[in-house]
Amino acid sequence: MPYILSLLTYIPLAAALIVIFFVPKDKTRFIKYFATGVMLLDFILSLPLWFGWWGASSQAKGMWVFEEGPFDWIKSIGVKYHFGVDGMSVLLVLLTTLLGVLAAWSSWKYIKEREKEYYVWLLILQTGMIGVFCSLDFFLFYVFWEVMLVPMYFLIGIWGGPNKLYAAIKFFLYTLAGSVLMLIGILALYFQTGALNNGQNTFDLDVIYKLNLDPSFQWWIFAAFFVGFAIKVPMFPFHTWLPDAHVEAPTAGSVILAGVLLKMGTYGFYRFSLPILPDATIKWIPFLMILSIIGVIYGAMVSLVQKDMKKLVAYSSVSHLGFCMAGMFALTEAGIKGSILQMINHGISTGALFLLVGIVYERTHTRMIKEYGGLAKLMPVYAAIFMVITLSSIGLPGLNGFVGEILILLGAYHMPAFLFSKSLIFFLVSGMVLGAAYMLWMYQRVFFGEVTNPHLEEHVKGNDMNWREIGYMAPLVLLAVWIGLYPSPVIKRMEPSIKTVMEKVTPAIDRLREAKGIKPANNVIEKKEWKSETPAAAEDQGVAAPEAGAENAAPAQEHKGE
Amino acid sequence: MFSLHPSFLHLLTPEIALLAFALIFLVLAAIKGDRTLRTGSLWLSLLSMGFVLFFAVQLLFAIPPDGQTVIAQTVGGHSCMVIDRFGQIFKALFLLGGMLTLLLSKKELDEENAWTGEYFALLLFSILGMMVMASGTDLLTLWVGLETMALSVYVLAAYLRRKEASVEGALKYFVLGALSSGFYLYGVSFIYGATSTIHLESIRAQLGIMIAKGGIESVPFHLAFGLILLVVALLFKIAIVPFHFWTPDAYEGATTPITAFMSVAPKAAGFAMLSRIVLGGLVPLHEILVPLLSLTALLTMVWGNIAAMLQGNVKRMLAYSSIAHAGYILVGFIAALKARNNEGLTAMLFYLFVYIFMNIGAFGVVIALKGNGCEGDSMDHFKGLFHRKPWLAVLMIFFLLSLGGIPPFAGFLGKFFIFMAAVHSGLWVLAVTLAVTSVISIYYYYRIVCNMFLHEAEIREPLTGSAPLAVALSICAAVNLFLILFVPKTLAVMQMGKIFG
Secondary structure (H helix, E strand, O other), X not given: OOOHHHHHHHXXXXXXXXXXXXXXXXXXXXXXXXXXXXXHHHHHHHHHHHHOOOOOHHHHOOOOEEEEEEEEEEHHHOEEEEEXXXXXXXXXXXXXXXXXXXXXXXXXXXXXXXXXXXXXXXXXXXXXXXXXXXXXXXXXXXXXXXXXXXXXXXHHHHHOOOOHHHXXXXXXXXXXXXXXXXXXXXXXXXXXXXXXXXXXXXXXXXXXXXXXXXXXXXXXXXXXXXXXXXXXXXXXXXXXXXXHHHHHOOHHHHHHHHHHHHHHHHXXXXXXXXXXXXXXXXXXXXXXXXXXXXXXXXXXXXXXXXXXXXXXXXXXXXXXXXXXXHHHXXXXXXXXXXXXXXXXXXXXXXXXXXXXXXHHHHHHOOOEHHHOOXXXXXXXXXXXXXXXHHHHHHOOOOOHHHHHHHHHHHHHHHOOOOOOOOXXXXXXXXXXHHHHHXXXXXXXXXXXXXXXXXXXXHHHOOOOOOHHHHHHHHHHHHHHHHHHHOOHHHHHHHHHHHHHHHHHHHHHHHHHHHHHOOOHHHHXXXXXXXXXXXXXXXXXXXXXXXXXXXXXXXXXXHHHXX | OEEEOHHHHHHHHHHHHHHHHHHHHHHXXXXXXXXXXXXXXXXXXXXXXXXXXXXXXXXXXXXXXXXXXXEEEEHHHEEEEEEEHHHHHHXXXXXXXXXXXXXXXXXXXXXXXXXXXXXXXXXXXXXXHHHHHHHEOEHHHHHHHHHHHHHHHHHHHOOOOOOHHHHHHHHHHHXXXXXXXXXXXXXXXXXXXXXXXXXXXXXXHHHHHHHHHHOHHHOOHHHHHHHHHHHHHHHHHOOOOOOOOHHHHHHHHOOHHHHHHHHHXXXXXXXXXXXXXXXXXXXXXXXXXXXXXXXXXXXXXXXHHHHHHOOOEHHHHHHHHHHHHHHHHHHHHHHHHHHOOOHHHHHHHHHHHHHHHHHHHHHHHHHHHOEOOEOOOEHHHHOOHHHHOHHHHHHHHHHHHHHHOOOOOHHHHHHHHHHHXXXXXXXXXXXXXXXXXXXXXXXXXXXXHHHHHHOOOOOOOOOOOOHHHHHHHHHHHHHHHHHHHHHHXXXXXXXXXXXXX
């Protein structure tokens, strides 16, 4: 289907305009169904991105697929309309369209006032998010990146909790501050492109990828990008907007915030920082790794002491995203794979956790852990689903979190020692242990034991999850299990993209190695990959890439070791 | 002494027509009295401005981008007025600002019951003055334009003469404005003493020779002193920190359409004159001027935005925000001065174009809120606006987001081009300051958004509508929203030849 990406991007916007102009405010039922229906349509339309994959030969070469353009948009300054995805961004687009459906669906009962505005903002937000992941022109990317802030501001500011105004403006200002500094970086790159492009500067990513930049110049650009992306991720010192925004946001807002918006930071690092600024990336690694480690440990420790379930989940995001960053900047194929997979996983499991917290909050209007206890007796279905998601979040083998985390650890293990100390693994593993501790402890306090709070019984008894709630939880649970058991279709899709990025990064690593006078011998094992999680995965690998079959054995054993 | 080429007379059609219309309005007001004309004079003046705009735009497209026609000369063949693309664009901008102001005026004049014919005549005269400011090329011609503009605006600022705030603000404006005019003339006298000319081109040539011979130190003190006075006087006019003190009071006191007008057209005219003088005459001094102007631009962006955060009155807040915006525009100007190319100038023109629509739009919403004894300019008056009048609130969001520079609104493009020019000419500190201060600005713009959407209404009386106002707001909103689709065309119009030294 031609222009499928544009279609995906603008359908929600068109729907939002239809609602604004043609649907009266009091037709709330229709608005709900319509918005959810549009999200569903968007999701269905995005499925060809997944299935159309196998035939896409350009993907195999590590190029953009479903590419649109580049068409001239603002010719005099070299802005182009250029859309396209690769194996990495297609996953994020799919995640976005899926979470869009769930977010709209889960809001039917939760949002009781100003429904029209709510769904309009949700739809506009969807346009912004898909646009960010599809844009291959820096100007376009920036436009979508900022467009997305406004709807999110309103989602938090109007339908949020008691402290919503503070949280909304904090979210907005933090992100904006980062992005304007990023804009300086973008412009600095822009003015380098003239030589490659017949004297005409351009924002087109394809041209910018070809730039050969001076390392010290790269360092400054990286700094500018770092601020923009690290705030979004959020990395440790920039994370303070996140707990506020998450706690105050309505459930759907939290789901999208955690599921998609945070990924934009990591996406930015992956799409822009690594391939365009490889030398600077390597120089920044110690700093980035230390911040990631602090993020992992600090996020987990703070989660441990939270009294509010939602806040706990919010801080756990800091910890999980620390993992993603550590994996990505391990600069090995396995690490990056794990990092991307963990982005998806985090979208699934944290999104699901926010939905689950929302489900119980709708009934009891409290999120305080101490108000609960013995919930398993009152809501058995809910308890079961919560268990699955909890386990997925802490990385139980067989569920999605495990695959991502193990790949990240593997990547960190293979990371050249002159880039960063191997002790990284120790910290990451302790982060995993702490992760299990805070999640399970919360689970225990909320679900087990006797029902101590009489109100709880009153609100919740005989009021287990209804079909709608089960309906929107089911896809996430299924995905968690599927990725846990058989992740190779997901990973296969991102492989060519990662290869392209590695082609840019490896020479920079080699340059540094030469500069330090280290022999490249210790780097051979980098070829070894995560491979067989399960027999099924091994089989699949065998079919798809027979030459890789020989390498399957060793990593499989390592997994058992964890 | 002074000669006007008759063959080029048609190039002056806009100015001549405007002068004629202004005189007609004065006479009409005297003959028919103020009461009888009322809205009639509004439509007439709108029509006449439209007519002039038509001529100005026609001229704009008739002259080639890099063409420059000298239409008036003084003794010795020195030009004192030129017609070129740069000036013509400015003229179109003034007229656009003027027309939007007229559309805003009906409701305000009804509310205040203050219809007079002079209101319209003064508006036309002030625009005439600005047009001269945009095309003059010697110091005295520019000064005549400046004074024509300033004297008309002083009176307009004091238009509500029974209101204390209006008179106070206008008086402050007048005293400081007169002082800066004095600075200007004092500076000109020094320059004339040192160079025996008032023609910018000759000044540039002489400065160029001096600096080529003995470097920047060889500029004699009294000349440098005169030049600094000149620049300071201009910075007064465009309200650059630390010469901005008149702005908040004058803006708050003046009747709101005039505030909107003052924040847009005279400011644009100030930039036109600054460009004519600095780029046309003082370019050889760029080594001193760039750091000097950079410092003021930096202070302006920082202080304008910080002070705006502290305001409880929306008009005052917008006054400080317009100071900050003058700082952004000045960055574009400095980029042009430093790199000595047109990129910064185009960015500046583009920003001024966009700024007209976003700022007049924002003031228009303030006017829309006025009525039933409520001035409409307090933060509290915006509370719950979304529930009272959803569309008005939505339009206000467009204007505020545009002012804050959030894509896809036009204000983003304006900032973007200035940003680009600054980065391109290596003004890193200014670029970063611009970036950071526009984040700060979001904070106070969002106070209004927050009041409109997230609070319950305190005032529940229905708002009195006004058709011209609605038209003006729709135009402003449409430009803010859709300009991003027409950027290539807009930029193509603003491409100029290398007109400055």
